[in-house]
Amino acid sequence: MVTVSNIRHIYATITIIVLFGVCHFPNLSAAPHLPAPISWSGTKELAAGSPASALEAVARDTSAAADTSLRFFKIGAINVYLGKSADAAAVLNRVNKGDPVLAPLAMEQMGDAAAASSGGETFALLAYGSALKASGLPSKYRHYIFAKVKAIADLGTPLPDSQPWAAEYKKWHAKQRLFDAAGLEAVCDSLIRAGQLAEADSILEQYLPELDKKEVCLVVNRMFQNRSSDTATLTTKFLISLASQASGCRDFVSAERLLGIARKRPDFTTAVPERKSLLLAANIAFGREQWKKAADLYKKYDAAYGPDSDVLMNAARAYRSLGNAEQASAWYDRHVKNFPSHAKTQEILWLRAWNYEDNGQFKSAAAAYRRVFNATGTRTEEAHIRHALCYYRQQEYDSAIIYLNAFQKKYPQSNYLWSGMFWQGKCYAAKKKTEEAHKVWGSLARLDPTDYYAHRVRQLMKEPDSAGFVLTSVLAVDTPEARARLWLDSISPSQKKKFSAKDSVNMRRGAALLSIARADIAEFFLDDFERNYSNNLLLQYDLATAYALAGSEAHSFSVARRLSWRIPMEHRGAMPVQVQAIMYPPFYSKTVSRHAAEFGVDPLFVTAVMRQESIFDKDIVSPAGARGLMQIMPYTGKDIAAKLNAEYHDDSLFSYSYNIRFGAYYLKFRLDQFKGSHVLALCSYNAGPNNAIKWQEKNKKSEYDLFVEDIGFRETRGYVKKVMGNYWTYKGLVKIPGYRYETSDMEENYPWVIER
Numbered sequence: 001m002v003t004v005s006n007i008r009h010i011y012a013t014i015t016i017i018v019l020f021g022v023c024h025f026p027n028l029s030a031a032p033h034l035p036a037p038i039s040w041s042g043t044k045e046l047a048a049g050s051p052a053s054a055l056e057a058v059a060r061d062t063s064a065a066a067d068t069s070l071r072f073f074k075i076g077a078i079n080v081y082l083g084k085s086a087d088a089a090a091v092l093n094r095v096n097k098g099d100p101v102l103a104p105l106a107m108e109q110m111g112d113a114a115a116a117s118s119g120g121e122t123f124a125l126l127a128y129g130s131a132l133k134a135s136g137l138p139s140k141y142r143h144y145i146f147a148k149v150k151a152i153a154d155l156g157t158p159l160p161d162s163q164p165w166a167a168e169y170k171k172w173h174a175k176q177r178l179f180d181a182a183g184l185e186a187v188c189d190s191l192i193r194a195g196q197l198a199e200a201d202s203i204l205e206q207y208l209p210e211l212d213k214k215e216v217c218l219v220v221n222r223m224f225q226n227r228s229s230d231t232a233t234l235t236t237k238f239l240i241s242l243a244s245q246a247s248g249c250r251d252f253v254s255a256e257r258l259l260g261i262a263r264k265r266p267d268f269t270t271a272v273p274e275r276k277s278l279l280l281a282a283n284i285a286f287g288r289e290q291w292k293k294a295a296d297l298y299k300k301y302d303a304a305y306g307p308d309s310d311v312l313m314n315a316a317r318a319y320r321s322l323g324n325a326e327q328a329s330a331w332y333d334r335h336v337k338n339f340p341s342h343a344k345t346q347e348i349l350w351l352r353a354w355n356y357e358d359n360g361q362f363k364s365a366a367a368a369y370r371r372v373f374n375a376t377g378t379r380t381e382e383a384h385i386r387h388a389l390c391y392y393r394q395q396e397y398d399s400a401i402i403y404l405n406a407f408q409k410k411y412p413q414s415n416y417l418w419s420g421m422f423w424q425g426k427c428y429a430a431k432k433k434t435e436e437a438h439k440v441w442g443s444l445a446r447l448d449p450t451d452y453y454a455h456r457v458r459q460l461m462k463e464p465d466s467a468g469f470v471l472t473s474v475l476a477v478d479t480p481e482a483r484a485r486l487w488l489d490s491i492s493p494s495q496k497k498k499f500s501a502k503d504s505v506n507m508r509r510g511a512a513l514l515s516i517a518r519a520d521i522a523e524f525f526l527d528d529f530e531r532n533y534s535n536n537l538l539l540q541y542d543l544a545t546a547y548a549l550a551g552s553e554a555h556s557f558s559v560a561r562r563l564s565w566r567i568p569m570e571h572r573g574a575m576p577v578q579v580q581a582i583m584y585p586p587f588y589s590k591t592v593s594r595h596a597a598e599f600g601v602d603p604l605f606v607t608a609v610m611r612q613e614s615i616f617d618k619d620i621v622s623p624a625g626a627r628g629l630m631q632i633m634p635y636t637g638k639d640i641a642a643k644l645n646a647e648y649h650d651d652s653l654f655s656y657s658y659n660i661r662f663g664a665y666y667l668k669f670r671l672d673q674f675k676g677s678h679v680l681a682l683c684s685y686n687a688g689p690n691n692a693i694k695w696q697e698k699n700k701k702s703e704y705d706l707f708v709e710d711i712g713f714r715e716t717r718g719y720v721k722k723v724m725g726n727y728w729t730y731k732g733l734v735k736i737p738g739y740r741y742e743t744s745d746m747e748e749n750y751p752w753v754i755e756r
Helices: 004-020 043-047 051-060 068-082 085-098 103-115 121-132 139-153 164-176 181-193 197-210 213-225 236-248 252-263 274-287 291-305 309-321 325-338 343-358 362-373 380-393 397-410 417-430 434-447 452-461 481-491 501-515 519-532 537-549 553-566 569-574 577-583 589-599 603-614 634-644 650-654 656-673 678-687 689-699 704-709 714-733
Strands: none
Touching: 043 051, 043 537, 051 068, 068 085, 068 103, 068 501, 085 103, 103 121, 103 139, 103 501, 121 139, 121 164, 139 164, 139 519, 181 197, 236 252, 236 274, 252 274, 274 291, 274 309, 291 309, 309 325, 309 343, 325 343, 343 362, 343 380, 362 380, 380 397, 380 417, 380 704, 397 417, 417 434, 417 452, 434 452, 434 569, 452 714, 481 537, 481 577, 501 519, 501 537, 519 537, 519 553, 537 553, 537 577, 553 577, 577 714, 589 603, 589 656, 603 656, 603 678, 603 714, 634 650, 634 656, 650 656, 656 678, 656 689, 678 689, 678 704, 678 714, 689 704, 704 714
């Protein structure tokens, strides 16, 4: 139990840490200064999977300011990792008896040690139950321990029903079965076997949306595959439910088969509304790229039920794919007429304006972009830039400048502000007004030094060579760590939110878990600090560095990226290198360097792509199925494996080294294909080689900056700019003394640390 005296002790210790900046990690000069009594000895060794080395590091840490309870907790946790249950229990029990804040964490560790021992299941349940007795535990942490209890209970160990937490666990378990893919599937299986098909259908419809997309698709796939030869037991309505879910998962083959089986049922017309089945059939045909069939079905649906936004848009796209521009235009016109305020109407207007511009009809394009201004949607601000570009292309630079000035005044917080300033400077430069151009560009470069456009203006102001590229250092300031911290604190709001007693406890628990490299569990205690203390920039900086130190690159970068958004615009030009380094961390740098050298590609370019593709999350899966750090599609991975004569399984792409190697190979392949053009290689990486070739041929005579602006897909335009901004930033950072890219094995995951 946390008492008032405990809280006072915590506050006193926090005050000592804040005032004197205590850190106990001798190998780092920039260890995180979380506002909790914390020692980082052994953390990097644990993150690297070396508990024996971690134990030695903790033993060497004899700092007088070390937190004794934390020290025992760390020794106990490390002994659990080493399988030394008795040694672990001895010190963890001392923590449990002497430190109410760390007690639940210690008892969780004791439970883990017991669960791993033969015959220790009953004691493990008692230990987990003791952890659950603590007050104020986040619900995510309680549920995390419940999952451990479930693993033991599933083996047949009886629960101690007399314990208060047992009833809470049973409620959680009953609900959890329906919010877990395997549990939901098991419940539906049981109902189907019992002949309760309506109940199964109802549960599936109700609870599938609670699962994430990946789990939904796994459930639908398994339920169909398990019954591919025995669909007679399923009702027609249930078949359609599965078909709809399969279509939503883009498994159009299964969806079409399920729909076909349902159509043969004598009760099909009474069990399934015609409107629903017709739309499903049209969407399946569209998903399978059966354009003629899809267009005919959408036309039939429209005739029967009237205009629908999705139907009109998909019909137009189907006709466009068939090469029937006249019919496509007619369906787009109907959407504009019937849904004038719909966001998709703005997309139609945008597409028409873009086509005018793409065909060199700049006056018509400018007029069309003005129509986009007045429609609702996400294209409004970008349309202003394209509108001005139409005048730039016609060499009507004064008009372009006027429109860009008006845009900046109307949308001072726009994401396209840098683009507007860049092209305004380009207009001045085209008019030979170099001083005015450099004035605008100088402001842009200072506002956000790492932005793509900031790099471009520095390149242009340095009189670039014929290729248009001069790499210059990022405007970063190399300062001592203490000054970097003072800088962050100085630009934070003066009135900072103070920690409540509960927050102080959560901070200490979260920090303790980070110190034993359990970032995944620390998140349960620290998430609120990211949300509720977002204006405390120094705290966010320390959280980012602490997560990275604990081996969670993805979470570190997630916090750092949000920190970058929160730094006021007027201060970004003076950002210390320490701060930029956590925003542009060279995670996995040794592995990247090794594989980049294997294929002859710049490792900084590989890292720049990785930063954008996966935010350094080695386990990430995109909605389209791309996997891992470099976001490799399984079919691409299989093809690369064959070319490299490497063993391949889809799950291999979650291995960071394997994934980086394949990504480096693929980037080099595309760079060679496009004669070293980073822009075209990135277009190919993001949108496929066919689109890259098309844009290359279409715009090969364009100047560099217009070429980038004329990349045909909005996503790919943004992607190219972000990756090139990343690349140029990394190129600048590695020139700054102290920024390390290549690192030793032990420090591979912590390379942002500044050497002194």
